[in-house]
Amino acid sequence: VIADRCTDGTADAAARAGASVFRLEREVGGKGVALDRFLESHPLGPDSALVVMDADNRAAPTLLQRFADEIDAGASVLQAYVDVSNPNDSAVATASALSYWSAARTVQNARRVAGLSAQLNGTGMCITAAALSQAGGFVPSMTEDRDLELRLIERGFRVVWLHDVRVSDEKPRSLDVLSRQRARWARGVRSARSAHRRPLAVKAVRGSWQALDTLLELHFPSRMMSMAMLAGLLAVSLAVGISGWVIAAGATVFAGTVVTVVASLFAEGVRPAQILRLPLLAVFVIVWVPVQVLSRSARAGWFKTPHTGSEAGSDLRAVSHQ
Numbered sequence: 001v002i003a004d005r006c007t008d009g010t011a012d013a014a015a016r017a018g019a020s021v022f023r024l025e026r027e028v029g030g031k032g033v034a035l036d037r038f039l040e041s042h043p044l045g046p047d048s049a050l051v052v053m054d055a056d057n058r059a060a061p062t063l064l065q066r067f068a069d070e071i072d073a074g075a076s077v078l079q080a081y082v083d084v085s086n087p088n089d090s091a092v093a094t095a096s097a098l099s100y101w102s103a104a105r106t107v108q109n110a111r112r113v114a115g116l117s118a119q120l121n122g123t124g125m126c127i128t129a130a131a132l133s134q135a136g137g138f139v140p141s142m143t144e145d146r147d148l149e150l151r152l153i154e155r156g157f158r159v160v161w162l163h164d165v166r167v168s169d170e171k172p173r174s175l176d177v178l179s180r181q182r183a184r185w186a187r188g189v190r191s192a193r194s195a196h197r198r199p200l201a202v203k204a205v206r207g208s209w210q211a212l213d214t215l216l217e218l219h220f221p222s223r224m225m226s227m228a229m230l231a232g233l234l235a236v237s238l239a240v241g242i243s244g245w246v247i248a249a250g251a252t253v254f255a256g257t258v259v260t261v262v263a264s265l266f267a268e269g270v271r272p273a274q275i276l277r278l279p280l281l282a283v284f285v286i287v288w289v290p291v292q293v294l295s296r297s298a299r300a301g302w303f304k305t306p307h308t309g310s311e312a313g314s315d316l317r318a319v320s321h322q
Helices: 010-016 031-041 063-072 091-114 129-135 144-154 175-205 209-219 223-240 244-267 278-286 288-295
Strands: 002-004 022-024 049-052 077-084 125-128 159-169
Touching: 002 010, 002 031, 022 031, 031 144, 049 063, 049 129, 063 077, 063 125, 063 159, 077 091, 091 159, 091 175, 091 244, 091 278, 125 129, 125 144, 129 144, 144 159, 144 175, 144 209, 175 209, 175 278, 175 288, 223 244, 244 278, 278 288
Parallel strands: 002 022, 077 159
Antiparallel strands: 049 125, 077 125
């Protein structure tokens, strides 16, 4: 257990349970640097793999066995399904849950089906020693998972998505915390995009579909922002009287996106009554402006997302996936 300035008893509880605890008492600049500090004194063996999980997460009992089986089958980098442990805690938590569940089906699992690389999520991920070494290990970053993912793809590795094994993670309950968390993500993604745009483009030109897919994804707005922008353009089109076929085409794309999200939630086993709460996803549009402002602040740095250990709200799903 890597205890990065723990003040909540995690380190002591882990030690009492028999875990080896690596304590960091001074600020090191985020999870990536903390992992790097640990690996400096605890290097991986040549046939080892590193599994990273946040301390407050809950793991499926089959997690390590599934990772081991996939590595035996030839995988080098794996990402488990990051589920939401507290979808009923607030409207913000519900919006996050709906977003994560839909993205798991339409983004992560879709990439697995297409043979492309999934995204690393920072928790529930597994990297072999060889892959981590070739990628250059962990480096200082606001989004250590995204930065590592891009370096892995540049070196020809594929992140394999495991849709059938889950790690439960607590999501923010307030707009303030959500904005600060996503501001850190936005700043980290901008930095990673700037650093890796050229090498990814070179690899894409040389025929890597994984690099091309990742490069496009880095430069496109999120699904919610895309839908919000499209809705705004449709409203303007109606107001100024742009030709009907343009409006019809835009409305068809917008409706198709909504249908895709709804279908993905049904496929994930989310209760129909909860799918009606889909308009709550607008919360991500609401926080877009504060996220952009915060992420560009000169004082913006690593934001430690507060967690309570909540496990309320599993009834959002029709069935249990654990």
